[in-house]
Amino acid sequence: xxxxxxxxxxxxxxxxxxxxxxxxxxxxxxxxxxxxxxxxxxxxxxxxxxxxxxxxxxxxxxxxxxxxxxxxxxxxxxxxxxxxxxxxxxxxxxxxxxxxxxxxxxxxxxxxxxxxxxxxxxxxxxxxxxxxxxxxxxxxxxxxxxxxxxxxxxxxxxxxxxxxxxxxxxxxxxxxxxxxxxxxxxxxxxxxxxxxxxxxxxxxxxxxxxxxxxxxxxxxxxxxxxxxxxxxxxxxxxxxxxxxxxxxxxxxxxxxxxxxxxxxxxxxxxxxx
Numbered sequence: 556x557x558x559x560x561x562x563x564x565x566x567x568x569x570x571x572x573x574x575x576x577x578x579x580x581x582x583x584x585x586x587x588x589x590x591x592x593x594x595x596x597x598x599x600x601x602x603x604x605x606x607x608x609x610x611x612x613x614x615x616x617x618x619x620x621x622x623x624x625x626x627x628x629x630x631x632x633x634x635x636x637x638x639x640x641x642x643x644x645x646x647x648x649x650x651x652x653x654x655x656x657x658x659x660x661x662x663x664x665x666x667x668x669x670x671x672x673x674x675x676x677x678x679x680x681x682x683x684x685x686x687x688x689x690x691x692x693x694x695x696x697x698x699x700x701x702x703x704x705x706x707x708x709x710x711x712x713x714x715x716x717x718x719x720x721x722x723x724x725x726x727x728x729x730x731x732x733x734x735x736x737x738x739x740x741x742x743x744x745x746x747x748x749x750x751x752x753x754x755x756x757x758x759x760x761x762x763x764x765x766x767x768x769x770x771x772x773x774x775x776x777x778x779x780x781x782x783x784x785x786x787x788x789x790x791x792x793x794x795x796x797x798x799x800x801x802x803x804x805x806x807x808x809x810x811x812x813x814x815x816x817x818x819x820x821x822x823x824x825x826x827x828x
Contacts, residue, residue, distance in 0.1 A: 556802060560795035566631060567788035574723070574781040580688055581720050581771075581778040588771045591764055595736060598757050610761040613735035614711045619656045621701065621710040622647055623733075624670060625717040625772050626663035627780040628684045633790075635718065635726060635783035636665040639776075642728035643716040647674060658710070662697060662773065689773035691766060698766040705734055717772035718779040724786065726779035731772070733765055 595611075624643040626636045643659075643666070650657045659678045661667040667681045682697055704710055713734035718726045731737075 556795055556799050560792055560799065563788045563791040563795060567785055567792060570781045570785035570788060574778065574785055577688065577774070577778040577781050578720070581774040584767075584771045584774050588767050591760065591767055595757065595760055595764060598760070608757045608761055609706070610734055610765075611736050611757060614708070616711045617655070619658075619709065619711045620650050621658050621660065621704065621713045622650075623660045623662060623697075623701070623713065623715045623769070624666040625715065625769070625776055626661075626666040626669075626684075627776060628664040628686075629780070630665060631787060632780050632783040633787035635780055636663075636669070638726075639716060639718050639728050640666060640669045642730060643670065644673065646714065646716060646730055647677075660697070660701070662769075663776070684773065684776075689770060689777060691770060694766050694770045694773065698762070698769055701733070702762055702765060710734075715768065715772055718776050720775045720778040720782070723782045726783060729772075731768065733768055736761060736764065 622643060624639065626639050630636065647657055647659065657674075657677055659670060659674055661670060661678060661681045663682075663684050667678065670678065680700060685693065687693075701713055705713060712732065715731045715733050717729055717731075719729040720726055
């Protein structure tokens with residue numbers, strides 16, 4: 556038990572050391588992703604009808620769905636991965652109950668292993684997160700796989716399920732529709748005169764936005780994983796300490812009882828002589 560406590564304490568310290576860097580990376584990616592979404596919303600306001608890009612307008616159907624589920628590769632992080640998979644299961648089950656054709660791409664070994672039990676026949680591709688901080692080079696193959704499948708007419712809607720990092724003690728699952736791109740309406744967005752025209756810019760930005768959103772999700776997951784692991788290992792270390800105390804008391808009582816028994820036997824033997 557003492558050896559286990561040393562391991563959990565070491566994992567807690569490693570997670571705490573990596574958390575700060577992962578949190579900074581996740582927070583640094585948010586302004587870029589938010590600004591890109593704002594530009595796309597501004598551009599989309601001037602584009603409509605048959606000229607709108609396919610990634611924005613959609614196919615006009617809602618029958619074939621692709622759900623991308625992003626978790627971590629590793630465990631020992633409390634309910635971090637399970638909460639993401641639970642949200643994904645709810646989304647997938649709701650789509651299946653509505654008669655939709657659903658396929659799944661998993662990012663992270665935990666998503667693959669947990670969803671394989673219930674929806675193994677629906678998983679069409681799997682990717683691993685790896686040990687390094689996610690970057691565009693890691694995300695590009697995933698985004699390209701999604702774009703190729705969508706452009707080939709395999710899917711009508713693409714949804715991403717991941718964890719949103721709120722704080723060290725709070726990470727909540729998020730379900731985000733990637734394709735067709737969800738455009739925020741309302742507000743008082745400034746008017747810009749774009750060169751070249753909106754259609755041309757959207758054709759370039761919308762595929763890039765898929766990569767950025769997936770990268771942002773993986774960075775959020777990375778920060779949330781280390782925060783959850785730090786908390787889980789801290790709790791495990793405390794529980795191990797409590798168990799060590801209880802076992803130590805039990806050991807001392809057992810040893811004292813054995814010593815007392817031996818003394819009684821010695822005294823009884825001496826008295827009999």
